Amino acid sequence: MKYYIIAGEASGDMHAANLMKQLKMRDSDAFFRVWGGDKMQAEANEMVRHFKDSSFMGIFNVLWNIRSIKKNFTLCENDIMAFKPDVLILIDNSGFNLRIAKYVRLSKLPTRIYYYILPQAWAWKQKRVHTIHQWCHRVFAILPFEKDFYRSYGYDVDYVGHPILDALAQRKPSLIGSEALRKEFSLSEKPIIALLPGSRKQEIKTKLPTMLKVVKHFPEYQFVIAGSETIDLSFYKKYMDTDVKIIFDRTYDILNNATGALVTSGTATLETALFRVPQVVCYKPGYVTYHLLKRIVKIKFICMVNLILDRMAVEELIEDDLNEKRLVKELNLILEGEKRAQMLNDYDELEVKMGGPGASARTAELMWEDMTEVN
Structure with a gap:
């Protein structure tokens, strides 16, 4: 055929x-x-x-x-x-x-x-x-x-x-652990917070600068950007004013070793959940686009995890709410404590609802x- x-x-x-x-x-x-x-x-x-x-x-x-x-x-x-x-x-x-x-x-x-x-x-x-x-x-x-x-x-x-369950089942046996990841990319011993700003230039442009503003608030962690293989390093560099490591085409290895994540809405939110990484979802389509979408979108949530579970399991920061103050607050809540534990329990339910590979x-x-x- x-x-x-x-x-x-x-x-x-x-x-x-x-x-x-x-x-x-x-x-x-x-x-x-x-x-x-x-x-x-x-x-x-x-x-x-x-x-x-x-x-x-x-x-x-x-x-x-x-x-x-x-x-x-x-x-x-x-x-x-x-x-x-x-x-x-x-x-x-x-x-x-x-x-x-x-x-x-x-x-x-x-x-x-x-x-x-x-x-x-x-x-x-x-x-x-x-x-x-x-x-x-x-x-x-x-x-x-x-x-x-x-x-x-x-x-x-x-x-x-x-x-996505097939992709994870295929990749998980070959994923590397924290020691190998740190050695290969010269990372420190600090726990990793993954930044997933998306795979399109427009997504990166609107979300990565805001994501990077939280870095200074968490000196006990190291932030790692999951870079898309389709985007040149020079494009990312335009929005980076902090010393943050960027690793290309290794998103699953990063998530496999991450403690928390800031994630652009989309399939990446499901991937992050299936790796059992507590996350904050980021969405910033632009003022005019956002207000146009508000008139026509008929769903309660933008995060796929929340849509499948039919409740707000993962915090969604949309447009004006996607700012330094809110990101710092929500990231603190998922790095330890009750909200982190609840999110991990919600991930268990998500896996059951999605079935197997x-x-x-x-x-x-x-x-x-x-x-x-x-x-």
Whole structure:
């Protein structure tokens, strides 16, 4: 089979790569042409474009780059028509992927279209559930509450579990301990507080400077930035005025040895929780964007941990609340004492709700069964 897969950011890249590995186990003739990141490129036969050259975050950033985005749409549409894939697999990235799904469906290509890691329609633009089902042949949900959400609109989806559990299961045996981490990166003996400012430039720009303001308040700890492999060191340096260590492409090793963390909202909050690291969630989309989102977002929480547990287990500092004073206060609360203990208990419940690993295998099996039945 010829597969065309599109992912738009780091976590999608990781999950798509794991799915590709599982599809290869079922389809010995699998040929992959992809838009994604380094992990997908390692599994693919052909790479069209890296997401670092085609991913734009935030309303104004999108508007500013609208010409580049339109060129990417045209490139992708023409490339799919030339490649004529048997299967199109879309990973999150709804603004781009839903347009591509529509284009391919209307093109009359005999391409089977699957959506894996669904857009967060339960958060805003709920009517996208109709669009997703109109243009896709089958969809695969990774969050436990998504199946009921789609059912409320009259649609059935395949709940496969969260692939982050697969990624952790694969990586944990090879993760290094505190002594090895300290030796490799010349860290001190102080306990580590991890800073996860995100994998996009806009996220880093808006959150990292505020995160770094707390460093001087915790001299008994050392702060380590989990750097994204897609962002150059020079970009981080623009926002760093303190002597903080930055380690690239080793987020799991950092979390494996961290005492606490400041984390940008998104998949990283789940990863941090599954490593049992108490955290404070940081979100700063910008004043105008934030107030626009407040009008249209229909959820009680922004942190995935809180959404799954359906309560405020992890503190969320949003927009104006994301400041030095609040960060210092909340970080102090999770480094020791009652709130730290409660958060660790909440993490236990989270793991139970998410189930075990196997999402990538389950998704690949369902896709393969569907493909072979159609053919």
